[in-house]
Amino acid sequence: MIYSTTGIAYLSLFIVLSYLLYRFLGYFKKDRTTVSKFFFLLILPFWILAVIRTIGGLFFLNNSDFLKLTVDAAAFLEAIGLAMGGYLFVHIKFPKISPWFGFSPILILGLIAAFFTINSPFQPFLESSGAINWDLSSISFYVLLLRAFIFIVVFIFLILLYTQALKSPDSVLKKIAQKVILFFFFGILIIILNFIILTIFHLDAIWGDIGLVVLSLVLFLSLTTKKLLAFQKK
Numbered sequence: 001m002i003y004s005t006t007g008i009a010y011l012s013l014f015i016v017l018s019y020l021l022y023r024f025l026g027y028f029k030k031d032r033t034t035v036s037k038f039f040f041l042l043i044l045p046f047w048i049l050a051v052i053r054t055i056g057g058l059f060f061l062n063n064s065d066f067l068k069l070t071v072d073a074a075a076f077l078e079a080i081g082l083a084m085g086g087y088l089f090v091h092i093k094f095p096k097i098s099p100w101f102g103f104s105p106i107l108i109l110g111l112i113a114a115f116f117t118i119n120s121p122f123q124p125f126l127e128s129s130g131a132i133n134w135d136l137s138s139i140s141f142y143v144l145l146l147r148a149f150i151f152i153v154v155f156i157f158l159i160l161l162y163t164q165a166l167k168s169p170d171s172v173l174k175k176i177a178q179k180v181i182l183f184f185f186f187g188i189l190i191i192i193l194n195f196i197i198l199t200i201f202h203l204d205a206i207w208g209d210i211g212l213v214v215l216s217l218v219l220f221l222s223l224t225t226k227k228l229l230a231f232q233k234k
Contacts, residue, residue: 007057045081079110
């Protein structure tokens with residue numbers, strides 16, 4: 001059976017996100033806070049996305065319809081997950097404002113991007129390198145920019161949530177914040193690579209797979225700390 005580097009890259013992401021999802025579910029069961037609940041809900045759509053992409057990348061390489069479906073699902077799941085991030089940001093940074101003001105605009109923009117993505121004539125295919133080319137160049141560049149913009153904005157929001165922990169006298173808390181911020185920083189770079197650079201310069205899709213593996217590794221290193229949600233107490 002032929003496997004793709006894309007399937008392996010998403011498998012690495014799936015493994016790390018599975019553990020992260022387990023961690024946040026444990027936090028929620030323990031303290032039942034809004035923060036722990038919405039961090040779990042933020043991770044869940046991306047975990048589902050990783051599951052779908054792993055299955056497609058490992059077992060449906062010759063089924064372009066299924067691969068196209070994974071792109072459609074990804075756009076939709078991104079909108080939901082990132083909207084959760086917007087909710088968290090407003091809930092924590094601006095407690096007097098309804099967090100739905102952070103959730104709704106991001107969800108609407110994400111669904112608009114998903115609608116145009118789903119209705120684009122792209123056709124994923126397997127490159128000679130063993131990576132899946134999602135044919136994003138067939139999607140309007142403005143739609144890709146919108147998707148990248150939403151990711152970057154929410155990741156910056158989440159970075160801001162953790163930067164306050166950098167001022168803490170607690171060295172453990174500082175290390176947690178540094179690792180999480182590093183993850184979101186790399187996440188922004190990978191988003192720019194996948195949605196913008198690969199499309200503009202028509203680079204091989206395997207670079208996106210390499211970036212995803214690096215991002216998974218950075219996320220794994222972030223998981224070595226015990227209290228990922230410790231910043232909420234500050």
